[in-house]
Amino acid sequence: MNSIDVNPLGSRFPKTMAAELVEVGRGFYARGWVLGTSGNFSGVVSREPLTLAITSSGVDKGALSTDDILLIDGEAKVLEGKGRPSAETLLHLAVVKLRGAGAVLHTHSVWSNILSDASFGEGGVKIEGHEMLKGLNGVETHEHSEWLPIIENSQDMAALAATAARTLERNPASHGFLLRRHGLYTWGRDLAEAKRHIEIIEFLLEVLGRTSFTQKR
Numbered sequence: 530m531n532s533i534d535v536n537p538l539g540s541r542f543p544k545t546m547a548a549e550l551v552e553v554g555r556g557f558y559a560r561g562w563v564l565g566t567s568g569n570f571s572g573v574v575s576r577e578p579l580t581l582a583i584t585s586s587g588v589d590k591g592a593l594s595t596d597d598i599l600l601i602d603g604e605a606k607v608l609e610g611k612g613r614p615s616a617e618t619l620l621h622l623a624v625v626k627l628r629g630a631g632a633v634l635h636t637h638s639v640w641s642n643i644l645s646d647a648s649f650g651e652g653g654v655k656i657e658g659h660e661m662l663k664g665l666n667g668v669e670t671h672e673h674s675e676w677l678p679i680i681e682n683s684q685d686m687a688a689l690a691a692t693a694a695r696t697l698e699r700n701p702a703s704h705g706f707l708l709r710r711h712g713l714y715t716w717g718r719d720l721a722e723a724k725r726h727i728e729i730i731e732f733l734l735e736v737l738g739r740t741s742f743t744q745k746r
């Protein structure tokens with residue numbers, strides 16, 4: 530469609546990155562992972578100086594267009610595009626800076642909401658013994674044990690980003706983290722890897738959730 534054939538954001542903004550974020554967002558919406566304007570997505574455009582393409586705040590992810598993607602700097606200041614960046618921009622920046630990620634994706638799925646609450650007392654969700662774990666970067670065997678730390682939710686984004694940064698430092702092997710009754714964050718070296726990580730982790734959370742309910746009966 531036309532909106533992804535043109536580059537409304539000027540020469541510093543690669544149109545492929547904006548178009549790819551739009552495609553990811555629409556796909557996640559169709560899966561029910563980012564309903565009601567929830568969720569946000571970003572991709573690194575340059576490292577020096579740090580610039581990110583990120584979804585604008587409050588937009589319907591099922592009807593995303595490249596006009597909804599902004600270019601920001603490493604301090605969350607808008608460089609190009611209309612609107613405000615996602616309220617959770619500081620979390621994206623924390624992940625990019627601490628993990629060297631090329632893309633960060635965040636969903637508000639049903640299963641991440643359920644499991645982040647049910648396992649909050651344990652501090653995280655452990656996933657092991659599943660073939661699908663091999664979709665995570667660096668994982669070679671189903672015997673891998675993945676730990677997804679859970680962070681208490683907050684509307685204070687600066688505080689939440691600081692907690693996320695400490696959590697990332699304490700859990701260097703984790704491929705993602707959960708915000709309690711809120712959603713999942715994961716990332717990748719590039720957007721394709723981050724998208725794969727969302728698909729893998731969402732799949733595994735659903736398997737874990739459905740299994741635990743089956744066993745309780």
Ligand SMILES: [Zn+2]
Binds near residue numbers: 568569637711
């Ligand atoms: Zn969120």
